[in-house]
Amino acid sequence: MSGCPTGIPITDGNKNCKVVLTSRNRDVLKNMDVKDFKIDILPEEESWALFKKKVGNYFDAHELREIAWAICKECQGLPAAIIALGVALRGKDMDAWQDELDKLKNSTLNKIEGINPKVFASLKCSYDRLNSEDAKSCINGNLVNLPCYINAAFRSSCTNEAYLFMKDEYLRYDYSPGSTNDKVLNGPLRISEGYPSLKNTAFAEPGIDCAFGSHHEDEAFIFSGNLCARFNYAPGTTDGKIIQGPMTIIEMFPFFKGTVFESGVDSAFESTVIDEAYLFKGNQQALINYNDPHLIAIRYITEGFVSLKDTIFETGIEAAFASHRPNEAYLFKGDSYARFNFAPHTTHDYVIGDVRKILPYWPPLYGIWRSKNKGSLDFHE
Known part of the structure; x- marks a missing residue:
């Protein structure tokens, strides 16, 4: 590698130069295969x-x-x-x-x-x-004021309904699979208003940054940073309540200790296989059983879902939810999304159609996003 184009001034007179990498995330240093030195706190x-x-x-x-x-x-x-x-x-x-x-x-x-x-x-x-x-x-x-997109979601037990989270707010959404006849059923509401039981928890502020629905009716797993909880969301009411937690991810799922998932989860969705779910962090995915907690597999996203190679999702998925149609899920990243057939326990998955911009296909979100982003974003394809 030539140093000068990357901002490292190397001349013929400088031999054996060393580059010092600093990161608050130890996984970055592990991936770079370098010797790491922990900087201790001050006495x-x-x-x-x-x-x-x-x-x-x-x-x-x-x-x-x-x-x-x-x-x-x-x-x-x-x-x-x-x-x-x-x-x-x-x-x-x-x-x-x-x-x-x-x-x-x-x-x-x-x-x-x-x-x-x-x-x-x-x-x-x-x-x-x-x-x-x-x-x-x-x-x-x-x-x-970073752009506000969908940063978490989960499928409701009510047909064709999903919960979409944007920072510390959420809405209940009828997503009408395969059409543009979507509608907002409720919201956007602050999480602490729609779910008073979450007030004064990390799930209300800063908010829910990952979630996936359980196969048990009206239950979901919610995440905020390194915390998680099993939650009864009581569709259409404000009676939602935590039924397990809050606790750290490794207290809920001990098998994640020492993995990238220990500190947080980017997105997740439940499989059609009972009690199984896919979780994502960076370019990695984990398949777990959440009811009898055990890890089934951790691998790169493109190893588990080969059809996502060379798409925006190969490096990470920001939000996701399982569709009410068998073996289908919606994946989100920034202002784009894809419908996806995930073919459990195989590599026969495929993207339905193509990766698309969200707004032309989810028109009720236009006014919400425009308001949250103060009209500064261009949502047109």
Whole structure:
């Protein structure tokens, strides 16, 4: 590989150059086949010294010291969290400090894979305390207001109905297989409004990022980050309730320990084979039995579903749900989707038609997506 085109300046005089890779996801380093070195968290004394350096020592002889120490401990030795909070709280009054301590203690953010929730909460604090709206808008444009598509789904026990999730909201949808006669039956609603029992859980905020229906009536498995639960969704009512969990993925499915699925699942759908489901993470898929929990197989997506090779889905599937038609599923990625025949326990799968843009074939979503994306996206083919 030539270094210069990739931004690595290599000249004839530089021999034995080394490239240092950094990642919060250890799987990245494993895939690169490199020797990895874990960067440990800061010990308590070093954490406090760094925090004081960023805040300044003005609270040393002040009643803020006790709160400052508690906030520093909440950062759990993570330099990014310590620095972000120290800078954000510098010069703030007692109320601001106490408010931030309360937020840190009650934080349930765990949406972003590989990011410690305390780091996410501290960065959010730093963002919230920006005085300039222009500065906030720069971040909004690049990080916060990412395009809103379908990021989770599951098939309802009601014929031709599915639940579609978009961040912390969802809608109940009649998808009319093979036609464009779809309609929104209910929503979009905030998850905490449609399912009050999920309020104050990670499934309500930041939201459900993966789900699949169970073969037991009105039940589904829902995921948020590394958490999951078995959920009775009580179609058409607000009586849904968790019947198992919340718990970590490896507590629910111990066989995922040490795999990419341990930290989260991108998408999933249930098979027509009773108690079996397909789960996806990056370019990998797992076939599991979820009722008598055991792993059947883990492989690359294109090894399990050969027809997805050379499509957008070979590198990952963002959302999916099983159709009410046998051996069919809907796959989603960004603004595209495909109907898919998955032929259980064989490699005779095939894409029905082609990979298509969602909006021309799911017209009721147009107004919803346009509103959520502030009219900034072009949904036309």
